[in-house]
Amino acid sequence: MRITSGVVFTTPPTLPRGRHVLSRDEVTATQRERMLIAATELLAGEGYRGFGVREICSSAAVSRAAFYECFADKDACIYAAYDRFIAVFLEHLAESGTTGADWPGCVRGFVASYLGTLQRDLVAARAFQVEMDALGRAARERRRAALTALAGFVRRLRSERFPGTADRVPFSAYLGAIHALRQSACDALDASPEPDLPSLVDELSTWLCRMVEA
Numbered sequence: 355m356r357i358t359s360g361v362v363f364t365t366p367p368t369l370p371r372g373r374h375v376l377s378r379d380e381v382t383a384t385q386r387e388r389m390l391i392a393a394t395e396l397l398a399g400e401g402y403r404g405f406g407v408r409e410i411c412s413s414a415a416v417s418r419a420a421f422y423e424c425f426a427d428k429d430a431c432i433y434a435a436y437d438r439f440i441a442v443f444l445e446h447l448a449e450s451g452t453t454g455a456d457w458p459g460c461v462r463g464f465v466a467s468y469l470g471t472l473q474r475d476l477v478a479a480r481a482f483q484v485e486m487d488a489l490g491r492a493a494r495e496r497r498r499a500a501l502t503a504l505a506g507f508v509r510r511l512r513s514e515r516f517p518g519t520a521d522r523v524p525f526s527a528y529l530g531a532i533h534a535l536r537q538s539a540c541d542a543l544d545a546s547p548e549p550d551l552p553s554l555v556d557e558l559s560t561w562l563c564r565m566v567e568a
Contacts, residue, residue: 355395355398355399355477355480356395356477357391357394357395357475357477357478358474358475358476358477358478361442361471361474361475361478362394362438362439362442362475362478363387363390363391363394363435363438363478364387365387365388365391366383366384366387366388367384382420382423382424385414385416385420385424386424388414388415388416389410389411389414389416389421389424389425389431390431390434390435390438391414391435392409392410392411392413392414393410393428393431393432393435394435394439394477394478394481394482395413395477395481396409396410396413397432397435397481397482397485397486398477398478398480398481398485399477401485401488402432402485402488402489403488405428406428407421407427407428407431410428410431429489429492432486432489433489433492433493433496435481435482436482436486436493436496437496439478439481439482440500440503442471443468443471443500443504444503444504444507446467446470446471447464447467447468447471447504447507448507449467454515457512457515457516457519457563458559458563460511460512460515461559461562461563461566462555462556462559462563464508464511465535465555465558465559465562466552466555466559468535468539469539469551469552469554469555469558470551470552472539472543472551473549473550473551473552476543476547476548476549479539479543480543480544483536483539483540483543484540484543484544501529501532501533501536502529504532505525505528505529505531505532506525506528508528508531508532508566509525509528512566523566523567527565527566528566530565531562531565531566534562534565535558535562538554538558539551539554542554
């Protein structure tokens with residue numbers, strides 16, 4: 355499994371052999387990106403228990419010393435990759451707020467952006483939507499924080515675009531809609547190696563919008 359470069363992660367060029375003009379920080383940044391990519395691909399392909407630091411280093415073509423300069427252990431590397439995934443997600447979703455002349459249109463734009471971002475890199479999507487929970491309590495806490503942030507984003511979007519309407523339903527309704535959207539995407543990713551996530555937009559948008567209607 356290989357990530358799609360340029361969506362969540364960008365595959366860096368191969369480091370030159372021998373003497374070069376790259377600074378230590380540039381070398382470290384390149385190695386770190388390779389390790390994040392390797393951890394993501396291994397998590398998606400092998401599952402959490404199917405690999406360790408050795409496999410990350412081998413896939414990223416870095417030494418164990420280079421790994422431990424960046425991360426305390428395998429979990430720290432995976433969490434760093436997940437944090438990048440969520441940051442990119444929020445950035446892409448923020449752009450969806452400019453679409454839609456009415457609230458149902460905004461919901462559809464959000465759902466389309468959410469599923470479209472996952473579709474653009476199915477390896478990262480599978481790693482962090484399906485396999486991530488195997489890391490245990492700390493991973494679940496990160497997931498809850500991420501979903502709460504997404505629900506807050508939707509409520510703020512509604513408040514900004516349609517003043518006076520956001521508080522007509524409780525925050526738990528927004529959070530429940532986000533959970534439902536995530537689980538629908540997870541099921542599609544888990545059921546097929548090549549799901550067509552954008553095909554779910556119309557159906558999901560309809561009933562998710564009803565969940566947050568006054």
